[in-house]
Amino acid sequence: MNNIYLDYAATTPLDPEVFLKMSPYFTEDFGNPSSIHSWGQMAEAALENARDSVADSLNCDAGEIVFTSGGSESDNLALRGTAFARREMTGANQILISPVEHPAVHETARQLQENFGFQLDMIPVDEFGRVIPAKLERMVDKKTAIVSVIYGNNEIGTINPVNELASICHLAGVPFHTDAVQAAAHLDLNMKNNSIDLMSIGAHKFYGPKGVGALFVGKGARLSPSQTGGKQESGMRAGTQNIPYIVGLSEALRITKRDLSINAGNMSRLRDKLINGVLDGVPDSILTGHPTERLPNHASFVFKHVSGNDLLMILDQRGFACSSGSACKVGEPKPSDVLVNLGLSPEWASGSLRVTLGRQTEEESIIEFLNILPEIVASLRR
Numbered sequence: 001m002n003n004i005y006l007d008y009a010a011t012t013p014l015d016p017e018v019f020l021k022m023s024p025y026f027t028e029d030f031g032n033p034s035s036i037h038s039w040g041q042m043a044e045a046a047l048e049n050a051r052d053s054v055a056d057s058l059n060c061d062a063g064e065i066v067f068t069s070g071g072s073e074s075d076n077l078a079l080r081g082t083a084f085a086r087r088e089m090t091g092a093n094q095i096l097i098s099p100v101e102h103p104a105v106h107e108t109a110r111q112l113q114e115n116f117g118f119q120l121d122m123i124p125v126d127e128f129g130r131v132i133p134a135k136l137e138r139m140v141d142k143k144t145a146i147v148s149v150i151y152g153n154n155e156i157g158t159i160n161p162v163n164e165l166a167s168i169c170h171l172a173g174v175p176f177h178t179d180a181v182q183a184a185a186h187l188d189l190n191m192k193n194n195s196i197d198l199m200s201i202g203a204h205k206f207y208g209p210k211g212v213g214a215l216f217v218g219k220g221a222r223l224s225p226s227q228t229g230g231k232q233e234s235g236m237r238a239g240t241q242n243i244p245y246i247v248g249l250s251e252a253l254r255i256t257k258r259d260l261s262i263n264a265g266n267m268s269r270l271r272d273k274l275i276n277g278v279l280d281g282v283p284d285s286i287l288t289g290h291p292t293e294r295l296p297n298h299a300s301f302v303f304k305h306v307s308g309n310d311l312l313m314i315l316d317q318r319g320f321a322c323s324s325g326s327a328c329k330v331g332e333p334k335p336s337d338v339l340v341n342l343g344l345s346p347e348w349a350s351g352s353l354r355v356t357l358g359r360q361t362e363e364e365s366i367i368e369f370l371n372i373l374p375e376i377v378a379s380l381r382r
């Protein structure tokens, strides 16, 4: 029996075209971009070409891109760097996030609260996990150091109205960060069209290598570096740049942007077939997240009176790799905070399933999945 991967929100396979572009920088072109000699110059040219290419893909200036070790580090740098810099400059001491953030954002915010004396407040979301702009408007003011709201939700797929949220923050003079680690794989990110100040991306969610990311830092945004040392990345992130991975990120993002509309069209058609099939075929099932404002590859559900972990294990035995949506481990059957924050009771929230599609997903697999799921859920309820 062949295994079918339906967990592209967790990670994606490296695009072989991207791998080809990366490979010379491991061996022949190995220089340190900070060195003066020709090896160094070659590495620096590769680095700055990659930066130009990322800037092209995001429609921003190359000087606004900081390379990092991944989505988590970008989130950390954005929150910690802005919170410290703003408090130093203006005394602003409040952090506003949504209750449906990735741990890279909410755990960072929590540490800033617990160990560094910031005040942390949550912007309310609706039943679909979308931040309500009018609520943010009432909460944000001069004492706010940073606002951070996830763009496309990893657990429930919901897309937030980030351009509107960014405008509200801009009017209040407060920096706005968005975690676009999921969104970057599927949505057209055009930084000239919005007032987003900071935006995180990570390559392995869009068919690039793991362990590399970028932070868009708009002109005027002030950051205190969270990793100190050499003056790499305009002093915002010390450490010799990982040239092969940065080249990989830039190429993966270029290909993603090039094929965006074709892939989004194909995936959303399959996703809708999947969503309708599950809701029709499985009694006591609910779609989590927004019905239409959601990532094109993302389907997420809860099933009443089912253990999500058991469901994942049986699906895996039957050849389907899916997720519960959160980093909930076997033996820790606590329902996800995100689902509880949406108002789902434990009898529903413990039975979560996330199915995320990718470029390689075929319609056959979705049909097969829909054929076996209702019977598996029924057997788990017995």
Ligand SMILES: *Cc1c(COP(=O)(O)O)cnc(C)c1O
Residues within 6 Å of the ligand: 009, 010, 069, 070, 071, 072, 073, 075, 102, 104, 150, 152, 153, 154, 179, 180, 181, 182, 202, 203, 204, 205, 211, 212, 213
């Ligand atoms: C995967 C993910 C991250 C973390 O990115 P890494 O590159 O794995 O560190 C952060 N935010 C969201 C929304 C993600 O999906």
